[in-house]
Amino acid sequence: MNDAYTPITNQSLASDQALRFLANSDLHHAGTTMYNLYRVDTQHFNQLSRISSTLLSLQNLSYVLSLTSPQRLVLANLLISIGTGIVNAYHLNATNVYSVPFWYWGPSPPNEDLLNQAVDLTKLPGLPCFDYQSCNNVPPRW
Secondary structure (H helix, E strand, C coil): CCCCHHHHHCCCCCCCHHHHHHHHHHHHHHHHHHHHHHHHCHHHHHHHHHHHHHHHHHCCCHHHHCCCHHHHHHHHHHHHHHHHHHHHHHHCCCECCCECCECCCECCCCCHHHHHHHHHHCCCCCCCCCCHHHHCCCCCCC
């Protein structure tokens, strides 16, 4: 998500095919990374698929190109915040200590609050409404 910042905020995005390709590729990579994560962490499928869907929906760039430069800056900063939230939810909650009583070597479940904060960022102004539930304030079925 951090990689998408530069092409999305570049003034030449609309006219530079290489920048558009780069932005598309970065958003696609971010979306598929989220997809791969929710395939591993099935307990958080709903949260991670929401983020993945948002990123993959942005990849065609029609929404991004419709934004003004200041709006694209807001969008790029939202993407960085979402990515940071995901990293912090999983990485900072890891248990990498091998001593009593911490016998487990590997990641623990994500920090629920941080993960949900990242998901909530996909609902802020600056990101389009991509699904029926979020567009119509319909609570998800868990």
